Amino acid sequence: MRAYHLEALGTIEGIVLRDHGGPRPVPAGPTGIVVRVRAASLNKRDLLILCERYPLSAAAGVVPLSDGAGEVVAVGEAVTRFAVGDRVSCAYFPRWRDGRITPDLVDQPGCTLDGMLSEYALLDEEWAVRLPQHLTWEEAATLPCAAVTAWNALTGGEGGAPLPGQSVLTLGTGPVALFAVQFAKLLGCRVVSTTSSEEKADRLKALGSDAVVNYVSTPEWGSTVRELTDGGADLVVESGGPDTIEQSVRASSLYGQIALLITASAAKSGMEISHAAYASSLATIRRVFVGSRTQFESMNRAVATHGLRPVIDRVLPFEEAREAYRGYAEDAPFGKVVIRTGE
Structure with a gap:
């Protein structure tokens, strides 16, 4: 499994691709799911995290990016919300289900938790959100933060x-x-x-x-x-x-x-x-400040009902993640900058 890590802050060169080798990862516990990430996308918060200007500090060596989409390839024995083959994303605040956010719910993928700039993501089933079927992987990967x-x-x-x-x-x-x-x-x-x-x-x-x-x-x-x-x-x-x-x-x-x-x-x-x-x-x-998992799910129902398609400025391959960061920071794109992780 290959994944990018924030190994040094303040510079794009601190985003490092590592090959972890070994077999495909397994669910992290009975309610865990393994997601084969197909695409991920950048938000301004990812630049702020890199530059140490974000309200939360990044965990050492964290896998970056909150936004991504992929398919479930393995589930823990107690999983009931998803099955192998389902198209999912991770909520921006995985522990914020509904209602008002509280200080104990502020963990975020790509910052305090490992994010989606990886070939596989290990999530709890309660963190995941089902995606609209009409969207491509690249379009689906734009939803968790900005949308x-x-x-x-x-x-x-x-x-x-x-x-x-x-x-x-x-x-x-x-x-x-x-x-x-x-x-x-x-x-x-x-x-x-x-x-x-x-x-x-x-x-x-x-x-x-x-x-x-x-x-x-x-x-x-x-x-x-x-x-x-x-x-x-x-x-x-x-x-x-x-x-x-x-x-x-x-x-x-x-x-x-x-x-x-x-x-x-x-x-x-x-x-x-x-x-x-x-x-x-x-x-x-x-x-x-973004929204809860319930709001994400409500939004997805509206997106699916109306066939809405996100605006994408560009799509880059997984190996060019640094170039994606650089372009997002310098080019003022009209729409999302997406990194394709796999076919």
């Missing part, structure tokens, strides 16, 4: 998902924003997006955005969004944090909701909202 985050941002608030005809604002063209566009359209919402180029604006419109605002040529884009949405966005999927929160508040409707994502890579160190922006809105700000 669940977008789904939680749209549907996880106390008031539930926005209603058909309501407006959703997404920021930029990162994977969470692209999934948010797709999910918002699936829910029947009007979507306004921001970006920095006309080429990306065209791609966002092709994906489903009803209107796109260029935040470079229109730095005060919050007021423009309010005009486009006839009073403000009902939901803002806020993926910029300190860099964009001021305009997001200005873009929100009077009683709108702002789903604020983890933003450890923001340029500013603190969150500031001017009195003028604060006074212009009664919006609620809700923090979002």
